Amino acid sequence: VITTDALVENVHFRRDTMPLRDAGWRAMASNISDLAATGARPALATVALGVSADATRDDILELYRGMVEAASAYDCEIAGGDITRAPSLVISITAIGEVRPSRVKGRAGARPGDIAAVTGPLGASRAGLHLADTQDMLDEHLRNEALSAHRRPQPRVEQGRWLAASDHVHAMMDISDGLSTDLSRMCVQSNCAAYVESVPVAPSAAEMAKHRGEEPQLYALAGGEDYELLAAVAPRAFAYLSSRFAKRVGGPLHAVGRFREGSGLYVRKGEREEPLAPTGWDHLA
Amino acid sequence: VITTDALVENVHFRRDTMPLRDAGWRAMASNISDLAATGARPALATVALGVSADATRDDILELYRGMVEAASAYDCEIAGGDITRAPSLVISITAIGEVRPSRVKGRAGARPGDIAAVTGPLGASRAGLHLADTQDMLDEHLRNEALSAHRRPQPRVEQGRWLAASDHVHAMMDISDGLSTDLSRMCVQSNCAAYVESVPVAPSAAEMAKHRGEEPQLYALAGGEDYELLAAVAPRAFAYLSSRFAKRVGGPLHAVGRFREGSGLYVRKGEREEPLAPTGWDHLA
Numbered sequence: 001v002i003t004t005d006a007l008v009e010n011v012h013f014r015r016d017t018m019p020l021r022d023a024g025w026r027a028m029a030s031n032i033s034d035l036a037a038t039g040a041r042p043a044l045a046t047v048a049l050g051v052s053a054d055a056t057r058d059d060i061l062e063l064y065r066g067m068v069e070a071a072s073a074y075d076c077e078i079a080g081g082d083i084t085r086a087p088s089l090v091i092s093i094t095a096i097g098e099v100r101p102s103r104v105k106g107r108a109g110a111r112p113g114d115i116a117a118v119t120g121p122l123g124a125s126r127a128g129l130h131l132a133d134t135q136d137m138l139d140e141h142l143r144n145e146a147l148s149a150h151r152r153p154q155p156r157v158e159q160g161r162w163l164a165a166s167d168h169v170h171a172m173m174d175i176s177d178g179l180s181t182d183l184s185r186m187c188v189q190s191n192c193a194a195y196v197e198s199v200p201v202a203p204s205a206a207e208m209a210k211h212r213g214e215e216p217q218l219y220a221l222a223g224g225e226d227y228e229l230l231a232a233v234a235p236r237a238f239a240y241l242s243s244r245f246a247k248r249v250g251g252p253l254h255a256v257g258r259f260r261e262g263s264g265l266y267v268r269k270g271e272r273e274e275p276l277a278p279t280g281w282d283h284l285a
Numbered sequence: 286v287i288t289t290d291a292l293v294e295n296v297h298f299r300r301d302t303m304p305l306r307d308a309g310w311r312a313m314a315s316n317i318s319d320l321a322a323t324g325a326r327p328a329l330a331t332v333a334l335g336v337s338a339d340a341t342r343d344d345i346l347e348l349y350r351g352m353v354e355a356a357s358a359y360d361c362e363i364a365g366g367d368i369t370r371a372p373s374l375v376i377s378i379t380a381i382g383e384v385r386p387s388r389v390k391g392r393a394g395a396r397p398g399d400i401a402a403v404t405g406p407l408g409a410s411r412a413g414l415h416l417a418d419t420q421d422m423l424d425e426h427l428r429n430e431a432l433s434a435h436r437r438p439q440p441r442v443e444q445g446r447w448l449a450a451s452d453h454v455h456a457m458m459d460i461s462d463g464l465s466t467d468l469s470r471m472c473v474q475s476n477c478a479a480y481v482e483s484v485p486v487a488p489s490a491a492e493m494a495k496h497r498g499e500e501p502q503l504y505a506l507a508g509g510e511d512y513e514l515l516a517a518v519a520p521r522a523f524a525y526l527s528s529r530f531a532k533r534v535g536g537p538l539h540a541v542g543r544f545r546e547g548s549g550l551y552v553r554k555g556e557r558e559e560p561l562a563p564t565g566w567d568h569l570a
Binding site for chain 1: 295296366
């Protein structure tokens with residue numbers, strides 16, 4: 001499998017709030033996460049780097065260090081690249097992974113009745129984004145959770161490979177643009193609807209939302225760059241799969257809702273059901 | 286083999302002097318040329334596109350049309366991509382090709398005594414660049430040569446595959462940054478020097494140089510983006526290889542000089558030899 005993903009300064013990150021080493025990590029991690037979503041083992045990556053006139057040699061080295069760290073952490077080799085002048089920093093990465101073709105699930109396989117499941121709590125990366133202006137709002141433990149989710153996201157390669165090996169998993173993708181947006185994409189591709197019952201919110205997101213008087217669920221539904229995986233799982237197999245997942249990979253598989261006939265996303269509001277609009281990242285906004 | 290190469294607006298092209306469709310062609314062609322330099326058959330490509338706020342939907346489609354045209358012309362499939370907001374248009378392409386590993390020559394194999402050969406006359410792309418301000422300087426035939434070299438360069442895939450199949454070719458690369466710069470790189474990698482005897486200048490480059498009172502050789506030595514191939518060929522085999530090349534691939538293989546012991550580039554100046562500085566494209570200038 002091959003994937004490509006670009007990170008652009010002042011679009012995806014700002015140099016004054018994100019160390020370049022972390023920007024390098026994130027750029028590589030987002031590509032590795034795309035591989036994880038296919039159940040692949042990362043193999044190699046190429047890097048096309050656009051460098052603005054104000055970037056120093058050290059800036060470029062820091063960027064590369066972050067990329068190399070993320071690649072190394074997932075046994076991915078940086079095989080080569082290109083460097084050119086650009087109006088701002090642009091990190092464009094292509095990654096290649098290996099997977100048995102029969103295991104690649106894609107986004108189109110979810111069936112009405114399937115459980116929508118995620119590999120971990122969501123929203124911490126968004127909490128980390130807010131830390132730039134509100135450092136003191138979280139205690140140290142939660143601050144670390146939020147910061148590392150935001151700056152050093154961990155693609156779910158092992159989890160993806162494990163889930164891809166199961167025939168009970170019908171569709172899989174990573175949640176890079178927010179659960180509501182990505183779940184909505186899976187619904188469109190799978191030609192069905194989804195009902196969201198409960199979303200696991202990361203502790204740092206819950207606390208940050210409280211401090212800012214915001215809705216914790218919004219962090220989990222709309223916050224991008226969590227890089228957990230979203231899977232459609234056959235309902236009869238879910239309990240079994242989830243308990244084996246917890247044992248083998250560590251951490252529970254969270255059921256967030258169910259796929260159903262129709263189209264669109266729905267969420268419970270008190271006693272009623274309401275449509276849920278995709279509110280995550282728009283790549284051209 | 287895998288290669289990646291990015292084209293950035295206002296660095297590699299300007300929207301007021303280059304139709305976006307041609308910019309798309311060039312971005313794809315420069316990647317395919319890198320494959321050609323390894324003797325590979327193009328297989329697939331991915332495209333990461335950065336789009337500035339002033340680019341319309343039609344602009345993006347025109348870019349893609351040019352990319353698709355170039356890819357199709359060389360049997361290369363665009364397998365996927367990414368699109369994101371950016372401060373200017375950024376076209377970052379990764380291409381994958383297939384070649385028997387034993388045929389890949391690399392840049393490090395040139396030996397003292399080898400002939401430095403190029404697959405075609407140089408400088409037309411630079412002449413095309415000047416056409417933006419001096420439309421009327423060339424007659425129609427030469428204007429077309431210069432414009433198509435600049436806007437629709439033809440990577441030498443067939444030539445590269447043919448040369449790669451010969452054991453008499455010791456090193457190969459494409460001339461994307463100007464002959465003096467790229468020959469100098471081959472010398473550094475091969476740990477030898479080169480003496481430049483005569484460089485084939487494209488007719489449009491010769492004519493444009495005359496009009497502008499410039500040195501025609503400079504167009505051929507310093508002008509980038511010609512996308513011919515540079516090869517180091519065993520001297521005893523050159524005459525035979527060159528005549529077979531002309532028959533099989535069309536057009537002669539031009540001897541431009543010789544590799545020798547030492548380092549650096551040299552050129553004849555009247556009766557004397559002088560060092561030649563690499564004067565081509567610097568990616569961070």
